[in-house]
Amino acid sequence: MVILERLRPDHAEALLAFERENRRYFARSVxxxxxxxxTGFAARHRALLAExxxxxxxFHVVVDEKGELVGRVNLVDVADGCAELGYRIGERAAGRGVATAAVREVSRLAVVTYRLAELTAVTTLDNAASMTVLARTGFTAVGEEIVDGRPGRRYRLRLAGQGLDG
Structure with a gap:
């Protein structure tokens, strides 16, 4: 079971520990x-809460059935009914369907809570796990682009009519 919690001030300590613990793991793909x-995490956390x-x-943290923070999933650059999806799942939770479940849940929230009509996402072509998650959750590839100097792909999910609104 995966639970998304909207980012709060009291998540700061656990989120910083999560990012530190997974720093090398994340650097393999992003x-x-x-x-x-x-070093500036506290100020950054406050700035994210203000945004x-x-x-x-x-912004959301992903919590497992034990209440441990295992990832994060975010909708950024919200405008005109659209937002860009981003997510990170920690190494200990990788390969267990957590990312797929988290993306499905944030897509549902995008419709019922945030009233969005479309999500986009970008990943590098060498990030097969991320491309699989996006395909499993209904995103379709819409173009190629360079992501941090590497070949990448942009995806889109139109939320209307996806059965996510109920």
Whole structure:
């Protein structure tokens, strides 16, 4: 079972620990956040909460059945009924369907809570796991692009008519 919790101030400590624990793991498939991310984490966390309060983004932590933070899934750049999806699942939870379940749940929230009509996502072509998650959750490839200097692919999910609104 996967539970999404909207990002709150009290998630800061667990989220920082999650990011530290998985830093090397994440760097295998996405650019490293850099040391400044970790040294300035408290201020960054407050800034994310302010963005969320303004409605520009919707940040979530992914919690497992034991209540442990195992990932994050976010909707950013919210505008005109659209948002971009981003997610990270920690190494200990990888390969167990957590990312697929989290993306399905955030897609449902996008419709019923945030009233969005479309999500986009981008991944590198060498991130087979992410491409699989996007395909399993109904996203379709809409174009190629460069992502942090690497070949990538853009995806889209039209939420209307996806059976996510009930």
């Amino acid at each position: 650019p490293d956040r850099g040391d400044a991310y970790f 969320q309060d303004a409605g520009a983004c919707h």
